[in-house]
Amino acid sequence: MSFELETADINPENLRRVAIDPVSRVEGHGKVTLLLDENNQVHQVRLHIVEFRGFERFIQGRPYWEVPVMVQRLCGICPVSHHLAASKAMDIVVGAAQLTPTAEKMRRLMHYGQILQSHALHFFHLSSPDLLFGFDSDVAKRNIVGIAAQYPEIAKKGILLRKFGQEVIRITAGKRVHGTGSIPGGVNKSLSKDERTELLKDAYTMVAWSREAVNIIKQLHQQNPALYDTFGAFRSSFMSLVAADGSLDLYHGALRARDADGKILFDQMDYQNYDQVITEEVKPWSYMKFPFFTALGPEAGWYKVGPLARVQNCDNIPTPLAEYERREFVAYAGGKPSHATLGYHWARMIEMLFAAETIKDLLHDDDLEGTDLVLSGERQKEGVGVIEAPRGTLFHHYRVGDNDLVTMANLIVSTTNNNQAMNTAVREVAKKYLNGREITEGLLNHIEVAIRAFDPCLSCATHALGQMPLEVSLIDAEGGVISRVSKDSDGLRRLT
Numbered sequence: 017m018s019f020e021l022e023t024a025d026i027n028p029e030n031l032r033r034v035a036i037d038p039v040s041r042v043e044g045h046g047k048v049t050l051l052l053d054e055n056n057q058v059h060q061v062r063l064h065i066v067e068f069r070g071f072e073r074f075i076q077g078r079p080y081w082e083v084p085v086m087v088q089r090l091c092g093i094c095p096v097s098h099h100l101a102a103s104k105a106m107d108i109v110v111g112a113a114q115l116t117p118t119a120e121k122m123r124r125l126m127h128y129g130q131i132l133q134s135h136a137l138h139f140f141h142l143s144s145p146d147l148l149f150g151f152d153s154d155v156a157k158r159n160i161v162g163i164a165a166q167y168p169e170i171a172k173k174g175i176l177l178r179k180f181g182q183e184v185i186r187i188t189a190g191k192r193v194h195g196t197g198s199i200p201g202g203v204n205k206s207l208s209k210d211e212r213t214e215l216l217k218d219a220y221t222m223v224a225w226s227r228e229a230v231n232i233i234k235q236l237h238q239q240n241p242a243l244y245d246t247f248g249a250f251r252s253s254f255m256s257l258v259a260a261d262g263s264l265d266l267y268h269g270a271l272r273a274r275d276a277d278g279k280i281l282f283d284q285m286d287y288q289n290y291d292q293v294i295t296e297e298v299k300p301w302s303y304m305k306f307p308f309f310t311a312l313g314p315e316a317g318w319y320k321v322g323p324l325a326r327v328q329n330c331d332n333i334p335t336p337l338a339e340y341e342r343r344e345f346v347a348y349a350g351g352k353p354s355h356a357t358l359g360y361h362w363a364r365m366i367e368m369l370f371a372a373e374t375i376k377d378l379l380h381d382d383d384l385e386g387t388d389l390v391l392s393g394e395r396q397k398e399g400v401g402v403i404e405a406p407r408g409t410l411f412h413h414y415r416v417g418d419n420d421l422v423t424m425a426n427l428i429v430s431t432t433n434n435n436q437a438m439n440t441a442v443r444e445v446a447k448k449y450l451n452g453r454e455i456t457e458g459l460l461n462h463i464e465v466a467i468r469a470f471d472p473c474l475s476c477a478t479h480a481l482g483q484m485p486l487e488v489s490l491i492d493a494e495g496g497v498i499s500r501v502s503k504d505s506d507g508l509r510r511l512t
Contacts, residue, residue: 031051031052031053031059031060032051032052032053032054033049033050033051033052034049034050034052034455034460048061048063048442048463048464048467049061050446050450052450055452056450056451056452056453056454056455057451057452058446058447058450058451061439061442061443061446061463063435063438063439063442063467071086071087071089071090071425071427072425072426072427073425075087075414075422075425076421076422076423076424076425077421077422078421078422079420079421079422080106080109080200080414080416080420080421080422081106081199081200081420083102083105083106083414083422083425084099084100084102084103084106084198084199084200085099085194085196087099087101087102087412087427088102088194089194090427090429091473092193093134093137093473094130094134094405094406094407094473095193095194095195096126096127096129096130096185096189096195097127097130097403097405097406097410097430098405098410098412099189099194099195099197099198100123100126100127100198100267100401100403101401101402101403101405101410101411101412102401102412102414103123103198103199103200103401104268104399104401104402104403104412105399105400105401105412105413105414106200106201106399106401106414107200107201107399107401108288108396108398108399108400108401109200109395109396109397109398109399109414109416110200110201110392110393110395110396111392111393111394111395111396112200112201112202112390112391112392112393113393114391115201115202115391116202116386116388116389116390116391117383117386117388118202118203118206118383118384118385118386118387118388118389119201119202119203119388119389119390119391121378121381121383121384122188122197122203122205122206122207122384123188123198123203123267124267124374124378125184125188125207125375125378125379125384126184126185126188126189126195126197126198127266127267127403128184128266128267128371128374128375128378129180129181129182129183129184129185129188129371129375130181130185130405130406131181131266131367131368131370131371131406132177132178132180132181132184132222132226132368132371132372132375133177133178133179133180133181133182133184133185134181134406134471135323135364135365135367135368135371135406136174136177136178136181136229136368137178138364138406138468138471139174139229139233139361139364139365139368140160140163140170140171140173140174140175140177140178140229141160141174141178142468142471143361143465143468143469143471144160144163144167144170144174145157145158145159145160145162145163146158146461146465146468147233147236147361148163148166148167148170149162149166151458151461151462151465152456152458152459152461153458155457155461158461170232173225173228173229174229176225177222177225177226177229177368177372180215180218180219180222181371183215184215184375187207187211187214187215188203188205188207190205199390201390201391201392202389202390202391203389203390204389204390205389206384206385206386206387206389207384207385208385209385212379212384212385215375215379216376216379216380219372219375219376219379220376222372222375222376223337223369223372223373223376225372226365226368226369226371226372226373227337227341227369229365229368229369230341230362230365230366230368230369232365233361233362233365234341234344234348234362237348237358237359237362238348243358244356244358244359245354245356245358245359246356247356247357247358247445247465247466248357248358248441248442248444248445248465248466248469249355249356249357249444250355250357250437250440250441250444251276251355252276252318252319252320252355252436252437252440253273253274253275253276253281253309253312253317253318253319253320254273254274254319254320254321254324254325254328254329254353255271255272255273255274255319255320255321255325255329255409255433256271256272256321256325256326256329256330256404256408256409257269257270257271257272257287257326257402257403257404257409258270258272258283258284258329258330258331259330259334260284261331262330262331262332263330263331263332263333263334264326264327264330264332264333264334264338264342264370265334265404266326266367266370266371266403266404267403267404268403270283270284270285270286270287271284271285271286271287271290271293271402271409272284272285272329273285273293273309273319273329274328274329274353276353276355277352277353278328278352278353281309281311281312287400287402287411288399288400290400290402290411290413290428291413292310293309293310293311294307294308294309294310294428295307295308295309295310295314295317296428296432297314304431304432304435305428305432305435306318306432306435306436307319307428307432307433307435308436318435318436318437319433319436319437320408320433320434320437321407321408321409321430321433321434322360322363322364322406322407322408322430322434322470322471323360323363323364323366323367324354324356324359324360324363325408326363326367326404326408327342327345327363327366327367328345328346328353328354328363330342333366333370335369335370335373335374335377336373337369337373338366338367338369338370338373341366341369342366345359345362345363345366357441357444357466357469357470358469360469360470360471361469364471397415397416397417397418398413398414398415398416399413399414399416400412400413400414401413405429405430406430406471407429407430407431407434407470407471407472407473408430408431408433408434409428409430409433410427410428410429410430411426411427411428411429412425412427413425413426413427414426429473430473431470431472431473434470434472437470438466438467438470438472441466441467441469441470442463442466442467444466445462445463445465445466446463449462450462450463
């Protein structure tokens with residue numbers, strides 16, 4: 017779905033097209049197109065995903081034990097999520113529905129290290145320039161270098177938070193990026209006492225800094241609710257995993273969904289049966305699919321995933337500081353579901369605090385030094401692995417033949433689950449901020465701010481940090497260029 021023509025008597029050929037290509041400070045490559053009339057009224061907005069990766073196809077024919085290592089090449093910043101989701105699917109295939117305590121806790125430690133480093137990267141490197149300087153601020157300053165110059169302590173803590181998360185990944189997975197620590201049925205290593213001690217030295221500091229990060233975004237909401245509560249806001253259902261007791265669990269659980277008012281749509285749904293409640297729609301103008309709840313249909317059944325959904329979908333967070341912050345978040349919204357797009361940042365920092373607390377607690381567990389690492393049982397032909405990646409619920413579904421080769425793969429990545437939500441946020445921002453106004457770089461950045469709030473991995477590729485070349489042309493109905501805004505690799509804007 018996109019923001020389509022609202023006036024039937026307008027000929028699309030008479031509309032002007034504006035493109036944001038590529039969208040910057042996100043992962044992967046995507047573009048936004050807008051159709052405007054002669055009065056700069058917006059008639060259509062679409063977020064296009066322009067890369068085709070093909071992982072679901074070329075995984076076919078590969079041995080199942082290669083998959084957890086292969087699929088993480090989808091992404092350079094959240095490979096752990098794919099590594100673990102694929103491993104969880106292959107656990108089912110090898111008959112290891114229950115892991116050993118050491119394997120379970122090693123994977124959890126790895127995953128929460130991933131959550132910590134990814135949330136820190138997104139908030140401090142990619143989004144804080146917009147939030148701390150303003151959406152219309154000087155583009156030459158609106159970047160991580162500008163943050164370091166004006167807010168050196170914030171930048172330093174953001175960088176070190178991410179570094180700590182990467183160290184957790186390195187020690188548990190073998191490498192910071194594209195490790196091999198998780199295998200079908202368990203893990204291939206445990207922690208030494210020295211490794212636990214080394215990580216524990218900084219763990220408590222990371223908890224304190226994560227709480228400071230929550231306070232930063234909380235104060236921004238409280239100081240400017242007119243912006244933070246309404247920017248790109250829209251109502252929708254939401255979905256996430258929850259633990260058996262309804263608490264927040266980013267590694268394992270069952271599916272729960274609520275409607276826009278917070279009413280439960282389904283709960284404790286075994287994710288092995290995800291395809292009974294979710295349908296994937298394909299549209300001709302994007303390589304990314306559009307999932308929706310089958311029972312509600314494509315028009316009403318789309319939903320949000322990720323931090324904003326998870327923090328509100330659970331009944332509690334099982335660490336004290338993050339639970340305190342969750343309660344404040346819920347109270348701020350008056351006890352009703354918040355649909356503020358910028359609320360993703362607040363919820364994301366609560367999750368980062370939860371990850372830091374969980375890492376600290378896990379590092380005190382002697383099971384991390386265990387030697388019983390792998391289990392197997394009765395072989396199965398099919399398995400589904402689901403995990404809460406930093407961006408939201410991630411599905412990996414595989415079928416494996418008797419010859420151990422993969423015969424089918426279906427991946428629904430987190431950003432795919434948020435596809436319609438991102439399109440809707442872009443539409444709402446365009447209607448409010450661009451309608452009838454002369455287009456400027458700052459106004460176009462409002463659209464990018466809405467997209468960044470979801471922390472999308474547009475092709476599950478690599479983060480596009482810093483300055484990306486960009487050219488936006490405004491073209492009249494005859495194809496002539498009315499105006500052009502360009503940004504070179506140094507971030508300098510030029511109007512022609």
